[in-house]
Amino acid sequence: MTSIVSVRDLKKSYAGGFEALSGVNLEIEKGEILALLGPNGAGKTTLISTICGISIPTSGTVRVGGHDVVTDFRAARNLIGLVPQEINLEPFETVMNTVRFSRGLFGKPRNDALIDQILKDLSLHDKRDSKIMMLSGGMKRRVLIAKALSHEPSILFLDEPTAGVDVELRKDMWDVVAKLKASGVTIILTTHYIEEAEAIADRVGIISKGSILLVEKKEDLMQRMGKKRLRIELSTPISELPQELADRGLEIAADGNALIHDYDTRSDRTGITALLKDLQNAGLKMTDLETQQSSLEDIFVDLVRETS
Amino acid sequence: MNFMAIASIYRFEMARFFRTITQSLVSPVLSTSLYFVVFGAAIGSRIDEVEGVSYGAFIVPGLIMLTVMTQATSNASFGIYFPKFIGTIYELLSAPISFIEVVIGYVGAAATKALFIGLVILATSFFFVDIQIAHPIAMISFLVLTCVSFALLGFIIGIWAGNFEQLQLIPLLVITPLVFLGGSFYSISMLPTVWQNITLFNPVVYLISGFRWAFFDTADVPVAISLFAIGLFTAMCLGVIWWIFKTGWRIRQ
Numbered sequence: 001m002t003s004i005v006s007v008r009d010l011k012k013s014y015a016g017g018f019e020a021l022s023g024v025n026l027e028i029e030k031g032e033i034l035a036l037l038g039p040n041g042a043g044k045t046t047l048i049s050t051i052c053g054i055s056i057p058t059s060g061t062v063r064v065g066g067h068d069v070v071t072d073f074r075a076a077r078n079l080i081g082l083v084p085q086e087i088n089l090e091p092f093e094t095v096m097n098t099v100r101f102s103r104g105l106f107g108k109p110r111n112d113a114l115i116d117q118i119l120k121d122l123s124l125h126d127k128r129d130s131k132i133m134m135l136s137g138g139m140k141r142r143v144l145i146a147k148a149l150s151h152e153p154s155i156l157f158l159d160e161p162t163a164g165v166d167v168e169l170r171k172d173m174w175d176v177v178a179k180l181k182a183s184g185v186t187i188i189l190t191t192h193y194i195e196e197a198e199a200i201a202d203r204v205g206i207i208s209k210g211s212i213l214l215v216e217k218k219e220d221l222m223q224r225m226g227k228k229r230l231r232i233e234l235s236t237p238i239s240e241l242p243q244e245l246a247d248r249g250l251e252i253a254a255d256g257n258a259l260i261h262d263y264d265t266r267s268d269r270t271g272i273t274a275l276l277k278d279l280q281n282a283g284l285k286m287t288d289l290e291t292q293q294s295s296l297e298d299i300f301v302d303l304v305r306e307t308s
Numbered sequence: 309m310n311f312m313a314i315a316s317i318y319r320f321e322m323a324r325f326f327r328t329i330t331q332s333l334v335s336p337v338l339s340t341s342l343y344f345v346v347f348g349a350a351i352g353s354r355i356d357e358v359e360g361v362s363y364g365a366f367i368v369p370g371l372i373m374l375t376v377m378t379q380a381t382s383n384a385s386f387g388i389y390f391p392k393f394i395g396t397i398y399e400l401l402s403a404p405i406s407f408i409e410v411v412i413g414y415v416g417a418a419a420t421k422a423l424f425i426g427l428v429i430l431a432t433s434f435f436f437v438d439i440q441i442a443h444p445i446a447m448i449s450f451l452v453l454t455c456v457s458f459a460l461l462g463f464i465i466g467i468w469a470g471n472f473e474q475l476q477l478i479p480l481l482v483i484t485p486l487v488f489l490g491g492s493f494y495s496i497s498m499l500p501t502v503w504q505n506i507t508l509f510n511p512v513v514y515l516i517s518g519f520r521w522a523f524f525d526t527a528d529v530p531v532a533i534s535l536f537a538i539g540l541f542t543a544m545c546l547g548v549i550w551w552i553f554k555t556g557w558r559i560r561q
């Protein structure tokens with residue numbers, strides 16, 4: 001895979017001297033959806049702002065489509081659409097005018113048909129001539145998305161796009177994101193909803209205190225998360241599995257006092273009943289049963305706690 | 309250069325102006341008319357002529373300058389301060405444009421608005437007094453230059469300002485006094501010598517003098533010096549703007 005955004009040793013200190021990014025390395029692949037998760041103040045917005053040209057890197061380099069974001073900013077920014085976290089819109093302007101304005105800023109000729117289509121996809125078309133101040137919060141957020149899409153970016157940054165958006169509309173937004181991905185757009189989104197990352201991301205990045213802790217394929221994370229661990233305490237320790245249990249996917253715990261069985265909670269048949277029957281048939285006496293589930297949330301919380 | 313972006317900014321700003329056109333025009337036209345009534349009719353009836361021009365006509369260039377300078381400054385400062393204030397500046401910072409496009413777009417729009425208002429005031433004054441314009445092309449050129457240079461100043465103020473009070477401060481504290489003391493309503497030659505010399509440090513004197521020359525062919529200071537002064541002022545503003553551009557001062561973190 002070729003990376004379309006390449007962040008190397010990126011550091012960012014704000015005017016007061018606070019270091020919001022302390023050496024970030026990140027390769028974003030062309031056409032993927034990357035979800036950035038991290039607690040408040042982790043540096044997600046700072047990272048996006050520095051890639052998009054709103055803040056200046058203190059050190060390190062950022063390349064977008066091979067163009068340095070500082071020295072070759074026009075070529076780099078031409079590729080980028082940004083949906084900011086804050087709802088920053090001109091209250092007295094109409095939806096259509098502000099979206100048109102965004103397209104013009106990127107040097108693209110006026111194309112109302114395209115903008116109408118974008119507004120339709122975002123269920124905003126009936127509001128096209130309304131003043132921004134007459135829209136609800138969720139609608140305003142969609143106007144921000146429309147503005148970012150108006151200049152046909154090949155990389156889209158969504159900084160908490162679904163904050164304050166109701167469940168149904170969130171689904172609509174995911175559809176829009178899926179459509180964009182299908183058309184080849186690379187998407188980077190930040191979110192505090194872990195389910196959201198699960199639902200739409202290809203890869204998940206976890207960031208805390210200005211550092212990236214992990215960037216991993218969602219499937220790999222899901223595998224850890226989707227697994228449940230059953231721990232079967234035995235009344236007498238064993239050192240070897242009985243013959244009839246050999247292909248049951250069982251492991252003996254370190255002290256021999258328990259058996260451990262990993263299984264997939266999402267499959268229809270977990271095979272627990274059969275397993276327990278087999279254990280009984282093999283003459284093993286059980287004293288206790290315990291199950292544990294590791295979720296993306298657990299992984300997330302553990303990782304973030306480790307660093308603090 | 310991203311010309312489409314300049315056009316977008318310009319059009320967006322002008323749309324704001326035309327949406328509130330009545331408000332934009334009513335107040336300058338009304339206050340100018342008041343000046344005509346108070347200064348032109350009431351006081352002017354006791355002052356016959358200044359430098360061979362009826363007093364009512366004599367104050368027209370100064371009145372236009374007063375309005376144009378304050379309008380250009382406040383329009384440009386508000387124009388760039390507003391996106392900073394409501395946060396829409398993110399869009400200017402993340403677009404494939406440099407500071408140059410932003411300056412041309414905002415300053416161009418602010419200067420156009422000021423020019424428009426200046427011309428409306430000129431038209432209004434025809435209702436009150438009889439004026440002939442000796443050098444129409446020079447008059448328009450002076451007007452345009454003044455609009456542009458003060459819009460540049462306004463742009464700097466808008467970038468600098470951290471709140472609305474600061475935004476009002478410079479126009480109120482600096483520009484209005486300088487214009488009033490810059491010979492808008494009198495000829496410098498009417499002042500005592502000491503004050504005449506002090507006045508020569510007021511840059512606005514040169515602008516008003518040059519502008520008045522374009523109307524009546526008489527000036528307090530030679531026209532060449534007026535041109536030089538406005539050129540210098542414009543160059544200084546451009547210098548500051550270039551520095552802001554280089555350092556990202558108060559714009560990019």
Ligand SMILES: Nc1ncnc2c1ncn2[C@@H]1O[C@H](COP(=O)(O)OP(=O)(O)OP(=O)(O)O)[C@@H](O)[C@H]1O
Nearest residue numbers: 014018020038039040041042043044045046047561
């Ligand atoms: N303009 C600024 N000046 C100084 N410090 C800042 C500035 N912007 C952000 N910070 C600090 O940088 C850190 C990272 O902030 P950032 O906005 O990137 O976090 P975030 O991960 O986006 O958080 P959230 O989930 O709350 O949006 C925070 O500690 C914040 O206080």
Ligand SMILES: [Mg+2]
Nearest residue numbers: 044045046085
């Ligand atoms: Mg943030």
